[in-house]
Amino acid sequence: MSSANNKDKQCPLTAVGGLAEIMATLSKDTAFDIIEIIDTATADPVRDIPGLVLYAINRNGEIILSHASGLRTNTDPLTPMTLGTIFWLASMTKVVTSIAVMQLYEQGKVDLDSTSQIEEVLPELAKVKVLTGFDDSGNPTYQKPKNKITMRMLLTHTSGFGYDMFHESLAKFEKYCAGKPEFSGHRRWLDCPVLLEPGTGFKYGAGIDWAGIFIERVSKLKLDTYFKRNILEPLGLNDISFYLSTEMRRNLVGLHARGPTGDISPIPHFLEAVHKGPDEEFPNLGGAILSVFLNAGVSPKTNARILKAETVDYMFQNHISHLPPDAMKPMDHVMPMPEMSNPMPSWSIYPKSPGWGLSFMLTPDAMPNGRGGYTAEWYGMVNLAFWCDRENGIAV
Structure with a gap:
């Protein structure tokens, strides 16, 4: 990043189409440094990154x-x-489900424990x-x-x-019982055993999918x-849906995989096999949600209170x-379905082992790159990511 100098002033800049829009608080030099990094990363769509927003x-x-x-x-x-490109959000929707749970918590309809x-x-x-x-015959074994x-x-x-896709034993179980794949949209794929004694360890998985079913049953x-x-x-956000319209499909970002040659x-x-429904548009979601966390539970655009300030604070604990401390470290391991997901980045990049809020990863300590303490971050399987730094008032 460039250091401050006479030309490195905070200066609004707006451009059209796929170019950058820069407003308010970033210096021009810093902004263009970031843009250069992005454009360099997407310069070769076959060997590098096909695209990025x-x-x-x-x-x-x-x-x-x-x-x-x-x-x-x-x-x-x-x-x-x-x-305006449409992305499949995948696990990025977990934070929306968590907000819904915490709204019911505020109403006394959810007891977390x-x-x-x-x-x-x-x-x-x-x-x-x-x-x-x-067992020796390939049949699953259980304990209560x-x-x-x-x-x-x-x-x-x-x-x-x-x-x-993260746990080999579960993949083997689903083959044994001819269960539905995770992306089939069928309720049946949730009917699986747990992989450890509840409350004793961290396994990233379908817990929040069950929380979504809880929301439906309690709220009717x-x-x-x-x-x-x-x-x-x-x-x-008046026109958002789980379903893809014809227009949305035309603007949906494709999925890609890196083959043995690296291409x-x-x-x-x-x-394609799941989300078919009514025609509804899909506006930008992430910024509106994350700004609620930055603004103590209130939308800075509509002034609507989505959560109480103390609830947001509680979610970020x-x-x-x-x-x-190393409870999340198994996510570093080689995945049983490498065509679906790489291992998570090594936790060694963080000063301390990450924690988990409600519901996102937390990096407890401030980092040398300027990120504040207790910043939330998480990802979607198709290489989406967010982070929300309440200390510095910025989210990406």
Whole structure:
């Protein structure tokens, strides 16, 4: 990054299309340094990154930098990435589900530590067993869990549920029982055993999917309807949906995979078999959600209160501090489905082992690059990422 000098002044700059929009608080030199990094990373769509879109906002909900670079499909030069490109959010939606849970928590409809409430609303979880392995014939073996599952466990990935693409034993189990794949959209794929004793360790997985079912049963609303009424419409996002319209499909970023030679090529999109529904547009979501966290639970654009300030503070506390410091380290391991996901980045880049809030990873200490303490971050499987630094009032 450039140091401050006479030309390095804070200067608004706006451009059209896939170029950058720079406003308010970034210096021109710093902004163009970031843009250069992005454009360099997407220069070769076959060997590097096919395309990338970045938005950065401040506490007031203002975009301080946005930039689109590269291609939606790396084999088609007529598919430029734009600021309006549609992305499959994947696990980025977990934070929206967590907000919904915490709204019900504020209303007294969720007890984060009640096992009886979970068993009443989600009786399926009262029957869950721990997968201990497989016998000589390849049949799964189980044991009855000593602990019962709570909502806090579901939100912090300590319930024991996993994803088959991260956990080899679960992938083997689903082949054994001919279960539905995770991206099929079928409810049946959730009917899996847990991988460890609930509450005793961290396994990234389907806990928040169960929390979504909890929301539907308690609110008596479909999840997309609950999101619209209680989160999206108050944020001014009136046309968002789980479903893809024809127009959205035309602007959907493609999925790619890196082959044995290192070249990147398109692969079929997981959404093709799942999200088919009414025509609805899909506006930018991330900035509106993250600005609520930066602004103590209130949308700086609509002034709607989505969460109480104390609830936001509570969500940004480490809720797995009772676990060993390296509890999340197994996510560094080689994945059983490398075509689906690489290992997570090494936690060694952080001054201390990360924690987990409700529901996102937390980096407790400030970092040398300027990131503040207790910054939230997480990712979507298709290489989406966010971070939210409340200390410095910025989110990306």
